[in-house]
Amino acid sequence: MEATPIISFKNVNKIYDNGTVGLKDINFDIPRGEFLVVVGLSGAGKSTLLRTINRMHEITSGEIRIENEPISQYKGRSLRLLRRKIGMIFQNFNLVKRSSVAKNVLAGRVSYYPTWKSILSLFSAADKQKAVQSLQRVSLAEKLYARADELSGGQQQRVAIARTLMQDPKIILADEPIASLDPLTTKTVMDILKRLNQEDGITVIVNLHSVALARAYADRIVGLRAGEVVYDEPIGQVTEADLNRVYQTV
Amino acid sequence: MEATPIISFKNVNKIYDNGTVGLKDINFDIPRGEFLVVVGLSGAGKSTLLRTINRMHEITSGEIRIENEPISQYKGRSLRLLRRKIGMIFQNFNLVKRSSVAKNVLAGRVSYYPTWKSILSLFSAADKQKAVQSLQRVSLAEKLYARADELSGGQQQRVAIARTLMQDPKIILADEPIASLDPLTTKTVMDILKRLNQEDGITVIVNLHSVALARAYADRIVGLRAGEVVYDEPIGQVTEADLNRVYQTV
Amino acid sequence: MTSQVPQRPWLQRWHVKPIGWTLLLVGLLIASSRMTGVDVGMFFSNLGQFTDLLVRMSRPAWDYLPVILQPLYETIQMAILGTTIGAAFAVPFAVLAASNLVHNRWLRGIIRLILDLVRTLPDLLLAAIFVAIFGIGSTAGVVTLAIFSFGMVSKLFYEVIETIDMGPLEALESVGANKLTIIWYAVLPQILNQFVSYFLYTLEINVRASTVLGYLGAGGIGVFLQRSLNQFNYSQTAVIILATLVVVMVIDGISNHLRRVLL
Amino acid sequence: MQTTISKEPLSLTLWRRWQWLLWLAVVAVVYTWAVTGLHFTGLQESAASVSRSIVHGLVQPDWSYVYNGSGEDLVSLILQTLAIAFLGTFISALISVPFAFWAARSGKEWLHVRSGSGKVVLTLIRTFPEIVLAIMFIKAVGPGSYAGVLAVSIHSIGMLGKLFSEAIENMDRGAEEAITSAGGNGAQIFILATLPTIMPEFISYTLYRFEIAVRSASILGMVGAGGIGTPMIFAIQTRNWPRVGIILLGIVLMVLLIDSLSEQLRKRLI
Amino acid sequence: ACGKTTASTSGSKGYTPKKLTVEFVPSSNAGTIEAKAKPLEGLLKKQLGIPVTVSVSTDYNTIVEAMGSKKVDVGFLPPDAYVLAHKQYHDKVLLQAQRYGVTEPGDKPSTQLVNYYRSQILVRKDSGIKSVKDLKGKKIAVQDTTSTAGWIYPAVEMLNHGVNINKSGIQTVTVKGHDQGVLSVYNKNTDAAFVFQGARNLVKKDQKDIMSKVVPIYTTGKIPNDTITARGDMTDKWQKKIATAFKQIAKTKEGHAIISSVYSHEGYTDSKDSNFDIIRQYDKKAKALDK
Numbered sequence A, B: 001m002e003a004t005p006i007i008s009f010k011n012v013n014k015i016y017d018n019g020t021v022g023l024k025d026i027n028f029d030i031p032r033g034e035f036l037v038v039v040g041l042s043g044a045g046k047s048t049l050l051r052t053i054n055r056m057h058e059i060t061s062g063e064i065r066i067e068n069e070p071i072s073q074y075k076g077r078s079l080r081l082l083r084r085k086i087g088m089i090f091q092n093f094n095l096v097k098r099s100s101v102a103k104n105v106l107a108g109r110v111s112y113y114p115t116w117k118s119i120l121s122l123f124s125a126a127d128k129q130k131a132v133q134s135l136q137r138v139s140l141a142e143k144l145y146a147r148a149d150e151l152s153g154g155q156q157q158r159v160a161i162a163r164t165l166m167q168d169p170k171i172i173l174a175d176e177p178i179a180s181l182d183p184l185t186t187k188t189v190m191d192i193l194k195r196l197n198q199e200d201g202i203t204v205i206v207n208l209h210s211v212a213l214a215r216a217y218a219d220r221i222v223g224l225r226a227g228e229v230v231y232d233e234p235i236g237q238v239t240e241a242d243l244n245r246v247y248q249t250v
Numbered sequence C: 001m002t003s004q005v006p007q008r009p010w011l012q013r014w015h016v017k018p019i020g021w022t023l024l025l026v027g028l029l030i031a032s033s034r035m036t037g038v039d040v041g042m043f044f045s046n047l048g049q050f051t052d053l054l055v056r057m058s059r060p061a062w063d064y065l066p067v068i069l070q071p072l073y074e075t076i077q078m079a080i081l082g083t084t085i086g087a088a089f090a091v092p093f094a095v096l097a098a099s100n101l102v103h104n105r106w107l108r109g110i111i112r113l114i115l116d117l118v119r120t121l122p123d124l125l126l127a128a129i130f131v132a133i134f135g136i137g138s139t140a141g142v143v144t145l146a147i148f149s150f151g152m153v154s155k156l157f158y159e160v161i162e163t164i165d166m167g168p169l170e171a172l173e174s175v176g177a178n179k180l181t182i183i184w185y186a187v188l189p190q191i192l193n194q195f196v197s198y199f200l201y202t203l204e205i206n207v208r209a210s211t212v213l214g215y216l217g218a219g220g221i222g223v224f225l226q227r228s229l230n231q232f233n234y235s236q237t238a239v240i241i242l243a244t245l246v247v248v249m250v251i252d253g254i255s256n257h258l259r260r261v262l263l
Numbered sequence D: 001m002q003t004t005i006s007k008e009p010l011s012l013t014l015w016r017r018w019q020w021l022l023w024l025a026v027v028a029v030v031y032t033w034a035v036t037g038l039h040f041t042g043l044q045e046s047a048a049s050v051s052r053s054i055v056h057g058l059v060q061p062d063w064s065y066v067y068n069g070s071g072e073d074l075v076s077l078i079l080q081t082l083a084i085a086f087l088g089t090f091i092s093a094l095i096s097v098p099f100a101f102w103a104a105r106s107g108k109e110w111l112h113v114r115s116g117s118g119k120v121v122l123t124l125i126r127t128f129p130e131i132v133l134a135i136m137f138i139k140a141v142g143p144g145s146y147a148g149v150l151a152v153s154i155h156s157i158g159m160l161g162k163l164f165s166e167a168i169e170n171m172d173r174g175a176e177e178a179i180t181s182a183g184g185n186g187a188q189i190f191i192l193a194t195l196p197t198i199m200p201e202f203i204s205y206t207l208y209r210f211e212i213a214v215r216s217a218s219i220l221g222m223v224g225a226g227g228i229g230t231p232m233i234f235a236i237q238t239r240n241w242p243r244v245g246i247i248l249l250g251i252v253l254m255v256l257l258i259d260s261l262s263e264q265l266r267k268r269l270i
Numbered sequence E: 001a002c003g004k005t006t007a008s009t010s011g012s013k014g015y016t017p018k019k020l021t022v023e024f025v026p027s028s029n030a031g032t033i034e035a036k037a038k039p040l041e042g043l044l045k046k047q048l049g050i051p052v053t054v055s056v057s058t059d060y061n062t063i064v065e066a067m068g069s070k071k072v073d074v075g076f077l078p079p080d081a082y083v084l085a086h087k088q089y090h091d092k093v094l095l096q097a098q099r100y101g102v103t104e105p106g107d108k109p110s111t112q113l114v115n116y117y118r119s120q121i122l123v124r125k126d127s128g129i130k131s132v133k134d135l136k137g138k139k140i141a142v143q144d145t146t147s148t149a150g151w152i153y154p155a156v157e158m159l160n161h162g163v164n165i166n167k168s169g170i171q172t173v174t175v176k177g178h179d180q181g182v183l184s185v186y187n188k189n190t191d192a193a194f195v196f197q198g199a200r201n202l203v204k205k206d207q208k209d210i211m212s213k214v215v216p217i218y219t220t221g222k223i224p225n226d227t228i229t230a231r232g233d234m235t236d237k238w239q240k241k242i243a244t245a246f247k248q249i250a251k252t253k254e255g256h257a258i259i260s261s262v263y264s265h266e267g268y269t270d271s272k273d274s275n276f277d278i279i280r281q282y283d284k285k286a287k288a289l290d291k
């Protein structure tokens, strides 16, 4: 397992068009099957970091490798195949509110279909079955035909996770998946992520504000400040004092 | 001090127009100078409880007394005077985003002025001075002339607190004042509330999701579930098990 | 792993709603095509005739420009005054018609009825009536545009007011402020920039409308548009259209800029 | 409690105050220009008697015109107006979609050349007088409501395209991102995320434009492009106020009905 | 819906309509007009034996353009519009409308059918203006510069009397519609107005005393009445057929009632292009006024 990391950052820098430094000289590896939590103040660069992994953002310099392949070379179809194996979960769920849960979940499968089929919603029976199973994994199968905007926040986030599962991802990126959820729902969502990590061996990377949650779920915590890694320790060695360093204002 | 409670609920019920039970047979007293935290799941009735205290919501039956006066009789000017002595802080700050911080803070003072004066922004020099002082108490005086939407979440919440201070309130009601703030800002805001409670003797009632925070700041914790008080203990006697009862799903 | 998979509701399984809507739409389309004698083939076979005028307009007679400058100014002036008067009257009505500020349903209902009625009056008819009352000229144009703008702006305004964030209102209410103060402190700052942008939007519409109003004698550039058409002098028509275009684009530009500045 | 405030924000306010004055000056100049530039005519000597006969005519509408089976009565012509507006708006909505994507500004493009040119084209279409359009179409397909339909459908692109493109600019890109990150290609993103997200606004704007088209279809009557407009203009020109009255009544009822129907539709669809 | 008009046009033989489209624009000197097309449709169909569609417009530009693009076969055009249509598309005048003449004072209809009308210069009776010469330095309400009765004729004839409307200190105010011209004099907004003879009748309903307060000081020469004009490429046979049809219609009781009440035409008389040379002359003179 230690052989090659599934993701590795080498001297990665990201400068936004307006000059804001998003990431500064990022260097670290993520081994296969890890549950990594990224913490940091608002604006520290957590979202930026996550989004460079599936090329939703382009980096300015350096190199990101996934399964030992530099990702900057991917284009068109190969980029879509890369994205297919990386599931992404968003803070605000990003569902099509007016479509049914079934449709939203099946949308996670689009990259397995030719365009015309997916546009006409001609999904195979097997995939429909898979959608039901994905929803069952997040205990939401009974909402299959409900419209997404009829669901509560926690339920919507679970639909988003089910959608991600449809991709059969090797990596899941979750950008503050539990902000604005209540403690109970938070626990449900984090537990599901942990289970996916442990049962299916999916590598999970989560951005969180809450240090308490990070300590409860992570294998390893990375702290960002102003785009730089200021902290990177396995969970056994995390101390209060270290984490406070992350939350120091600049 | 134990003489009369500053707020007391007697058999309070609140049923919304659409039939939802907001509060069910609420009975408890809040002594002057207490720091009370209300916890409960989403939809438990925390906001409803808070809002009945300054009559932003009307109750259906029962009686609420403030300083031994039943508040249901107030109308028009007397109601405005009641509200003046109760400061309210909102989860989403409720600032006028496009106005300056100064204007937002001074708005807390309007009930001391006749309409025409407040509309022409003819505030006395003393009150302008007071606005600066209020901002200094929340360490934000340097933002006096900034526009509210230029501030970060934590700064906006501090402006909202400064606005409340302008009222010279005897009671502060805070409805999830720290949701969606990062841990550092959360601490700042909660510390300010605690200081107001201890230094000025203002009675503070805060709705919170986080049990950890509740235990850190409260004198006493009240737990709601489905509109009912299921838990009411001074901070010394709070146990994990008790709190879990609050978070049981129904 | 055993939670229940629901039955797909009957309505959804047979796509009742989408099919129903589609049938209704197609039915209406067929009916109205019948009624208006739509014939797709004819349009395309006569495309040449359609473009004929465009070709004749493609050589604008620039020497006509000085002639139309004065009426163009007049059009802008009428539009500015008409829009301003209309918008000024619209503000109090909009406040009274907004359901989140006025809870008295009767008052709101009556105000809305008035606004709806005003809005239905065709601008052509207004122009004709005011020309009859005020005689030919700017007054009739200004009054027509004012009433037309009033109807339009008041609706846009109260819809904006209804979408404002009620938070600051609550905050001020909880501070103990009265209605007028609340409107001044919590409502106005929130809607000001939308008001400005709707004002400019209406101004733009009014500038364009005056090309039609001129037909009825309400002054402005429309008189010259009609004259050029009556003389079949399309190169003059082109100049008029281009000049109006410039005015509209300037207003559009100001509006975009202000929106960005005021945002 | 020391109360000094740093100088910097104060000087900022000073500039703001100046800026405010500057704006005020500009506005004052504009209004002075507007007011002094126009020659106002006061109330005419004949205004009273004219108004009286207008009011008299309006309160005593010409009921015989409502329906007489000739196909040239109020009811038939109002139906015709509705048909023109409906078809015209429908066609326009379809054509507007590509225009809207053309004119919508997106972060990526270079110097906004694409969206800028799209916006200019839409403005040109909007500014192009409906009457001239109607003449062009009458030349192509002959006088009648068909020409009216075409004129409405082209003219409406100007406004619908603008509204649509603004909706696209302001839309929530979340769902698009989700499909992108699931590996969807451009067409899949468009059909599965963009369209469902934007549809309610498109429909709502189309209904709004339909209401406007109903009201302004009367303009087309001026040039013989069908609808209730022609008899209205004739009645006005010959000062036949009872006739104007009944037409006005018809238009008001029609527009009120359309407004409330489309309000219902909007609620139902969104 | 308008038939295969283009297909049947072949070379010099000319165009034979299978289906006739007629468009109508009200003349500026009609007292009553109605936006009615159907009655005439029926009458013409009976006479010609082919389907007929009639439509109405308030603006003659569309008729001329539609005739130019062969979408309209026959148009009712005012004289000035005819001149332009002839120049652009070689359309051909078939008939001129007849109306009863107008007699002063009081704009009463005469008993004689004529194929011309006249223009008048109106002033207030109490204004002291007695002749064209008195108009110098005054304010005159005129129609658009394309209007025959509301600008061209009176302006040119004033020049014949030595008063150049553009030079003699005269201020012109362009108004819309002859009724507005009458009213502007009545309301003292202007000192005089150019209108067609009989325009005062338009406002008689609203202003009962119009005939006594506002009076003509000058009446111009004859202006040819509205035309019935056909597409230039129509065969002679059909031109004749259509002309005869209209004349027949005007003679029947039912037909006369309709054309009189809807278009205020009383009859039709044959016409030829040279009848309009007078208009062309006036146009030329009117253009020269500016120089």
Ligand SMILES: Nc1ncnc2c1ncn2[C@@H]1O[C@H](COP(=O)(O)OP(=O)(O)OP(=O)(O)O)[C@@H](O)[C@H]1O
Binding pocket: A016, A017, A018, A020, A021, A022, A040, A041, A042, A043, A044, A045, A046, A047, A048, A049
């Ligand atoms: N598209 C962009 N263009 C320019 N600057 C950006 C852009 N997106 C983010 N930034 C800036 O980059 C920095 C890092 O942003 P990022 O969104 O990664 O922070 P974050 O840690 O996710 O914060 P949060 O907790 O608020 O989500 C911030 O200063 C932000 O303002």
Ligand SMILES: Nc1ncnc2c1ncn2[C@@H]1O[C@H](COP(=O)(O)OP(=O)(O)OP(=O)(O)O)[C@@H](O)[C@H]1O
Binding pocket: B016, B017, B018, B020, B021, B022, B040, B041, B042, B043, B044, B045, B046, B047, B048, B049
């Ligand atoms: N205006 C209203 N009309 C009808 N029902 C309402 C209204 N406001 C709240 N409710 C209902 O009353 C119950 C209590 O709501 P309340 O807002 O007090 O909950 P809460 O504890 O503050 O929840 P949260 O943590 O989500 O803010 C909920 O079931 C809610 O749906």
Ligand SMILES: [Mg+2]
Binding pocket: A046, A047, A048, A175
């Ligand atoms: Mg982020």
Ligand SMILES: [Mg+2]
Binding pocket: B046, B047, B048, B175
């Ligand atoms: Mg709440």
